[in-house]
Amino acid sequence: MRCLVTGATGYIGGRLAPRLAEAGHVVRCLSRSAGRLRDVPWADRVEIVEGDLVDPTTLRPAFDGVEVAYFLMHSLGQRDFERRDREAAENFAAAARAAGVRRIVYLGGPEPPPGERSSPHLRSRAEVARILLDSGVPTAVLRAPVIIGSGSASFEMLRYLTERLPVMVVPRWVGNRIQPIAVRDVLRYLIDAAGLPADVHRAFDLGGPDVLTYAEMMHRYARVAGLPRRVVLPTRVLSPWLSAHWVGLVTPVPNAIARPLVASLIHEAVAHEDDIAALLPGDPPIGFREAVRLALGRIRDANVETRWSSAAGMDAAAEPLPSDPDWSGGSMYADERTRAVHAPPDRLWRVIEGVGGENGWYSFPLAWSVRGWLDRLAGGVGLRRGRRDRHRLRVGEALDWWRVEEIVPGSLLRLRAEMRVPGRAWLEMRSEPAPGGGSVYHQRAVFLPRGLAGHLYWAAVLPFHGFIFDGMARNIARGAET
Incomplete structure (x- = not known):
């Protein structure tokens, strides 16, 4: 009809x-x-x-x-x-x-x-x-x-x-x-x-x-x-x-x-x-x-x-539609960073895939260590799990307090947090070719709060994002260029 x-x-x-x-x-x-x-x-x-x-x-x-x-x-x-x-x-x-x-x-x-x-x-x-x-x-x-x-x-x-x-x-x-x-x-x-x-x-x-x-x-x-x-x-x-x-x-x-x-x-x-x-x-x-x-x-x-x-x-x-009003779909907080990288996408990808474990998180090691200790005190996994391989990651494996959720080789790494937080969190890193040469690094941290405690948690950690996540993006870009 x-x-x-x-x-x-x-x-x-x-x-x-x-x-x-x-x-x-x-x-x-x-x-x-x-x-x-x-x-x-x-x-x-x-x-x-x-x-x-x-x-x-x-x-x-x-x-x-x-x-x-x-x-x-x-x-x-x-x-x-x-x-x-x-x-x-x-x-x-x-x-x-x-x-x-x-x-x-x-x-x-x-x-x-x-x-x-x-x-x-x-x-x-x-x-x-x-x-x-x-x-x-x-x-x-x-x-x-x-x-x-x-x-x-x-x-x-x-x-x-x-x-x-x-x-x-x-x-x-x-x-x-x-x-x-x-x-x-x-x-x-x-x-x-x-x-x-x-x-x-x-x-x-x-x-x-x-x-x-x-x-x-x-x-x-x-x-x-x-x-x-x-x-x-x-x-x-x-x-x-x-x-x-x-x-x-x-x-x-x-x-x-x-x-x-x-x-x-x-x-x-x-x-x-x-x-x-x-x-x-x-x-x-x-x-x-x-x-x-x-x-x-x-x-x-x-x-x-x-x-x-x-x-x-x-x-x-x-589930949500793109045409739904912006007040629908529940609360989602995000911290997004983008940096131009004077290096080809494959070199940037090698740095992205190498995060965590002995390689570290490219930003304020003491802050990451303190957060790991606090997570262990709360009964979480902390940073003690490290990584299986120094250079390669696979979907489903543990990476410090993260779990590798998705990999598109050369392009996307998505990690799901397994730390103790009142909500759910992800960290997403992308490598894309830039017009005219070089590459672009995209970094996105997402948090879906659970209850009032989740909103308060995000408000508490928000002041630290400026130097932790910005430093991470800056140092990953610098690591690809050296």
């Missing part, structure tokens, strides 16, 4: 488009600026057209020949998001009807219990659902609660609050029940919804197998992430407005997004029916722990690189 995806630069749309293509559909993505999708890994597998849902005159080419149209646009974070989403939905519905689209699929939010005052965020989602259901085009509205996956604003709030606060004074809404669902399962339902029979025209509740309070979600996240149990102290003092500012203070999630999300948490978000399972049979949704484990996979698989895999597998959907 020919599918149109709106919101392809967003969290769900950017994950749905390549998976629709992988499923055999012809995919067209609508964006106000085609350049925003130019560099995504799947750009060559979709058609990209420019248009703006709030400007109906731009929509006809996008809907031409489309059989299934996905409405995934949401203006959350903008001051007038309710008005913009209303206009976008009305224009989308009119364009779909005029083009003879066979099905509309919309990912909305949970409905508050009857009689409760809705938050602006959920009120807008419900209004968009009504507009699309009244479009005259068969429509499937999928109502999802908290979506678990790296890059999801709701998940990022949960991640940062849990990781950064071992003791939390929290508002009473942490006792409300939520039925979270993994992003991989949301995407599966969205893809399969394209094939629903024409007489299916309604809303469906989505949810995973676990019904948890927000506090329980924080405790379970902490266990999966290897953090000590969090102390949660509910209070009635924090209003939704104050809660949003509190979230903005503790996490990098912007206040403009945190405010409507926090306001929505005053409602319970539990599925009232599971009719979608009968219409779209498949593997049942995975549980909260497995969803979190997948969302943390980019951190826990010891992969320093932050580039998203171009594979369209559902498990990869839980």
